[in-house]
Amino acid sequence: MSAAAQPSLADDAAPVLSVEGLTKLYGDRIGCRDISFSLWPGEVLGIVGESGSGKSTLLRCLAGLARPSAGRIAITLEGESFDLFALDEPTRRRLMRTAWGIVHQSPRDGLRMGISAGGNVGERLIDAGSRHYGDIRAAAEDWLGRVEIDSSRIDDRPGQFSGGMQQRLQIARVLVSGPRIVFMDEPTGGLDVSVQARLLDLLRVLVRDLGIAAVIVTHDLAVARLLTDRLIVMKDGHVVEEGLTDQVLDDPHHAYTQLLTSAVLT
Amino acid sequence: MTAPAQQHYNYAYLDEQSKRMIRRAILKAVAIPGYQVPFASREMPLARGWGTGGMQVTAALIGPSDTLKVIDQGADDTTNAVSIRRFFSRVAHVATTEKTRAASVIQTRHRIPETPLSAGQIIVYQVPMPEPLRKLEASERETRKMHGYGEYGLMHVKLYEDIARYGHVATSYDYPVAVAERYVTAPSPIPKFDNPKMNMSPALQLFGAGREKRIYAIPPHTRVRSLDFEDHPFTVQRWSTPCALCGTTKTYLDEVVIDDRGGRMFVCSDSEYCEERREAGHAGAMLASAEAMKLVDARQPEDAP
């Protein structure tokens, strides 16, 4: 079990993210309802379910992109805990650019397509206050290397990159500022299988090395098994099962989870 | 405008209500240095983009005891400068001058005079695009948030891109500044050569954008910092030759094509400054031939302002 390899789970007393009774309604339609869980430092949590199960809605609320209809999201950073949606907008916007990061399913949503790869990575450092061109460029080169993009491509724009490279660039852009929490929405969606495998491998190494807490939304149980420590299974906006990833996948209790896992196995 | 028209229009063209509204916007602008104050810009009898913002600011400030100087591209005798000066001498009956030192109000497009401004003077900039972030973010709603929250990272991303691509910041005019370490502000399309003159200037600097309906200000003795990186500090343009007419090496130069064989001479963009130096006996390499060819007036007694 990958979670057992993470010492941070036991060491840290407070969860980095804790969610209580989170509900998001779109008019009469339920996006997600009464979700509660905690995310611990260094832990990778997977949210799985079919399209329309509410997992993307949940992620958007967690990431501060959509305001929940009810419930509370508490974030703990540097030992200080605060309610995400009680923050004023500038503080929330600043934290979104520094302390946490979002990897979108489509790189176009997460990258500035008119700006070079180096500029995309450098923006987060500039947001965090860096005003030294050489330092910014060196950090961008370093991060391009870590996501296996040749540093000779630093001045190319994302449009000149393949889909897999764009996704790796997005990850570098998010991770460069040393976020505490990363939210990923189907990070391997839309990529072909061999590219997916390489990206998953990279993500696994980066998340483990940096000790980042992550929430990954996916409909792909193989992705969930490879990357996550713990799983939440969602259906019709509700959580139907949760537990350690291996337990949930190997010994599903809820009928819906059984259906999901059997669909993968066959 | 024909003579009877003057009876149809108020002093300095704008009605007093409009002037009061503009003065309130100016006061707010002075109180929040670098912040773009929205104001209900009036139509002016000059086309949008031709200085209607600057004219409204000037019209709201000017009185019969003022002395007005108007420059465009640094020169007093370019057609639009002449047109605006004529307008105010007609509708506000003010004295006009070409002497920077003699002016109480200087309306300008694209330059700051070379002669340092002094306390008590007001310089009014004509501004086409007051929003320094507009080329990076098209939405006004979003740019107002960015200013409000001090989110200026994107501006440095643009500078980063320039240096990565060209080795330089490729903005040579309208170069963005931070005013009083708070608001990032467009200095109007002055060459970046003029940016340092804005810093700690003893004069009041007012900016009017008529079409975009914004007024902003830099009060006297306010810090104005051109944005840069620590390892790529802001610098200004330099020329390898001195002014061909007055011999100075300290000014912003215009390039004048003097024949159809590619001949060029570089001369002060600030025509009044150049003339003052020539009157004081300074001569550049081409002054004599320029006088002989009647490219410039031969030295003559000073006109009364």
Next chain:
Amino acid sequence: MYVAVKGGEAAILASYDLLAETRRGNPSVPELRLAQIREQMGTAVARVMSEGSLYDADLAALALKQAQGDAVEAIFLLRAFRTTLARFGSSEPLDTSTMRVRRRVSATYKDLPGGQVLGPTYDYTHRLFDFTLGEESAATPEARPADAPLDAVMARVPDILGQEGLLEVEQPAAGDPAPTDITRDSLSFPAGRDVRLQTLARGDEGFLLGLAYSVQRGFGHNHPFVGEIRLGEVAVEFTPEELGFPVDLGDLTLTECQMVNQFAGSKHVPPQFTRGYGLSFGHAERKAMAMSIVDRSLKARALGEEVVYPAQQEEFVLYHSDNVEAAGFVEHLKLPHYVDFQAELELIRRIRAERAAHAQGATMPEAAE
């Protein structure tokens, strides 16, 4: 040449004379009188009044004469005059149901109370030259009066739809606050409907026409029907503070267009029709129709529709529809820009020189500014 920028004042004065001479044209041809423009170029006068936002046919005629028929220049002249006028206050709301109708057509009902009134329209003229207009004619054209007078009050089509609850309800905000005056307050976003309608009413006819056309061609999701177009005279009433009751100030000729559009409805709102509104001074159907389509298109965000096309983006439409601003800014490019251009020249020369030095194999340290 250096001297070319000298003597600007003499050149400007000479340009006035040249302009006056050009405007007058061949002096053997009689000079236009303002009354001729006002009476015989009525739609041009109407456009200048609408987009100049001042209902004064004589001044609009003067503007057209002074501008040699250039509508945008004439609109500019009228605006620059309007801006200096004192404000007395706001009129009472106009009631277009009491319009003395000269033309009223609906595309949604074959017949309706008050009837279809074709009135003066180019719609069913064949666009063939009437060469007799090229000659002066002694005969005065005269139209035969109708057999019976039209109804004094004609319900507007949206009122009829509204009775059935099929049209979205549009109510003034609580307390019926005075509408924003866009000539006294600058635009801010999101813009209220009052701001939007005023801006569109002043907006350039050609710009709005192009936007409306784009909506119809699929760059927008509207399916408009002309609920009604009406043309006629409406009384303007004003209540002076010292009197406390409304006084009739006179009549305005107005064209009003109410465009009815489908709306799929949402969870909370059953499917219904929505309204686009257009109003202009004088007879100006094309403008009023284009305005009403764009007005409806700009409701997209409020109705929860996807906002993807130019005609749905309020900052895009409202910031760019004013032809006085647009013309001024585009045309200001002919002003001298040589200071900025010099700065660009210097930069490009420097970068090219550095590149050339690099290419020659010189081991230069990294270019520092």
